[in-house]
Structures are given as C-alpha cells and as structure tokens.
Amino acid sequence: MRRAAAVVAAILLFVEAVGLVIVNVVLGKVAKAQSMSLDGIDPDVMSTSSYVLAGVVFLYLGGCALVLLVSAIRNRPHGRFARVLLISAAVLHAVLGALTVGMVGWEAFAFMMVMFALIVLSLMGYEGRPEPEDTPPAPANGGEPQTA
DSSP: OHHHHHHHHHHHHHHHHHHHHHHHHHHHHHHHHTTOOSTTOOHHHHHHHHHHHHHHHHHHHHHHHHHHHHHHHHTOOOOHHHHHHHHHHHHHHHHHHHHHHHHTOHHHHHHHHHHHHHHHHHHHTTSSOOOOTTSOOOOTTSSOOOOO
C-alpha cells in the first residue's frame, strides 16, 4: 500500500510540476509580448522572473517526486532531509488547496487534497522499521525461534 501511494504521488507530482512549468512559461511569454508591467516594473524582469519561477517550481516538485520514487523503489523509510522536503510539500498543498477553493473551484481543491493525502500517506506508511522478510516469526511463548 505504501509503495503504491508513493509511486502514484510521485507520478502526480511530476505531472503537476510539468503543468506549472507550462503555465509559468506561457505567463512569461504573454507578459513579454504584451509589454505588461505591474507598478512600473520592467516587462523583461517580469518575464524573466516567471521563467525562473518555472525552474524553481520544477526543481522543488520534481525533487519531491524523485524522493518519493526512490523511497518506493528501495522500500525504506525517508531520511531526515526527505521527510522535511515532503512535509513542506504536504503543507504547501494543504494551503494552496484552501486558497484555490475560492479562486479556481472545487476541482482544484479536490486535486490539492488528493495530493496532500498521498504525500501524507507515503510519509505515514513508514512509521516503524520494515521487518526483514527472511526472519522466522517469533514463537508465541517467548522462547527462541525454531530453525529448520
């Protein structure tokens, strides 16, 4: 279950990263083509900053997707840095979900909550250490395990 949630979350995070890159690149091109500015800011600065944001968003969400995919392949708990990265992504999706419900609609809210749930599920799936598969089960009476 935890591997499937991590793989699905990784795929969806990568798709989300690519989608946000496309949106930011289009916004940068539109700002440059229309010579748009906010409060006197140079249009070239606005388009360049949109391109830079596209790269940062792709690195952040792509990094989260890579961390989830690697942990699913290895079937091991996340390290400290990976946990912090994924917790920040979960918080980001929860906050953006609360903001998008009013601005974009319930579909965007539902997507953000699904992403939030998948990230949290992949984090909580590794609460305890996984038991090695080749160890025999402990006997019920508390004695030494029997070997064949």
